[in-house]
Amino acid sequence: MSEKHLQAGDVLPAYNGKLRLFAMRFCPYAERSVLVLNAKNIDYDLVFINLDHKPEWIFNFSPRGTVPALEYEQGKSIFDSNIINAYLDEKYPEKPLQASEPLRRAQDKMIVENFAPAQSAYYTAAFNPQNLQSDMVENFHKGLEGLQKELEVRGTKFLHGSDAGWVDLTIWPFLERFLCLPLIGKTEFAMDSSKYGLLLAYIEAMKTVPAVKSYYLAAETHAKFTESHAKGDPNYNMLDTSAVCCMRPRKKKE
Ligand SMILES: N[C@@H](CCC(=O)N[C@@H](CS)C(=O)NCC(=O)O)C(=O)O
Incomplete structure (x- = not known):
């Protein structure tokens, strides 16, 4: 690819x-x-x-x-x-990702809904920092606290259960990106391990899920892309190695 x-x-x-x-x-x-x-x-x-x-x-x-x-x-x-x-x-119903119980499906959707203000705060912090307000930082942490509470109440490795399901895969891409915020100077978005121990353990578990692992990008990579975006020239192709292959040193002609 x-x-x-x-x-x-x-x-x-x-x-x-x-x-x-x-x-x-x-x-x-x-x-x-x-x-x-x-x-x-x-x-x-x-x-x-x-x-x-x-x-x-x-x-x-x-x-x-x-x-x-x-x-x-x-x-x-x-x-x-x-x-x-x-x-x-x-x-493709062979491996269902949504909960089988209608009530659990509704609760999963509420998790995603309640998480939305944290996503908005992330977008503002990363891409429109001049519009960042203190209530957005509060919303961000409320979102994380809510998520951590839900993990605690459910008591399962993932929100879906022993495997990651729809709810986990829906919020994951944002959690992956949240980790880059302190790297671009937004330290008020850091996830302190004394406060977010369970959530951080969940994040580590999510990184090992094969579906996630094969597409995962490190916080440093997201930070680089975000910075290029902030400079007005998003570097979409920063992971494209096809250009590099053509720049190998050529053998000198005899
Ligand atoms: N609600 C949409 C949001 C999709 C979205 O906003 N994608 C952004 C990129 S992350 C996009 O395509 N932006 C280009 C544009 O708005 O012109 C979804 O869940 O798919």
């Missing part, structure tokens, strides 16, 4: 019959769908999009030009991470 992000003027790669997810490597919403595809062992292709210079064809798959979008049949697509993930879980 290439980490290169396609942009305006680039051609749409040929369709090869697999499900195809249009994504951006640093997008937490796209990551949600990647994790669900991985966790369900579904075969798929990833196409990364430069969101500042979008290729014209992305609008055929996602009317607002947002990612993720899923091409489920040639030229036919759905968009939005929650819509895509619900579709995948129902269409």
Whole structure:
């Protein structure tokens, strides 16, 4: 899989019959769908999009030009991470990721809902720091405290149970990114181990989940991307090694 992000003027790669997810490597919403595809062992292709210079064809798959979008049949697509993930879980029922009990499913959705203010605080801190207000920092910590409380009450390794499920994979991409905030100087967002011991243990457990591990990026990498974004020139292709391979030193001609 290439980490290169396609942009305006680039051609749409040929369709090869697999499900195809249009994504951006640093997008937490796209990551949600990647994790669900991985966790369900579904075969798929990833196409990364430069969101500042979008290729014209992305609008055929996602009317607002947002990612993720899923091409489920040639030229036919759905968009939005929650819509895509619900579709995948129902269409491929072999390994269900949502709770089987209706009440538990509702409670899982409430966890995601209650976590949303923490996500917004993260977005502001990372991408609009000039608009950051103290109540956002409070909301962030309220979100983390709520999550930790839920882990304590449930008493399971993951929120879903002994395996990670829909609820874990839905909030994970944000937890992964929260860890980069102290690295970009937002120390008020640090997760102190004396306060967040259980949550930090959960984060470590999530990193070992195969679906997560194969797509996980370290806090330092997220910090680098966020800084490039703050400078007005997001470095979408910072993980693309295809350019490096062509710069190997050539053998001198005899
Ligand atoms: N609610 C959507 C949000 C998707 C979203 O905002 N994606 C961002 C990237 S992280 C995007 O595509 N931005 C490009 C744009 O808004 O033009 C989802 O859950 O999929």
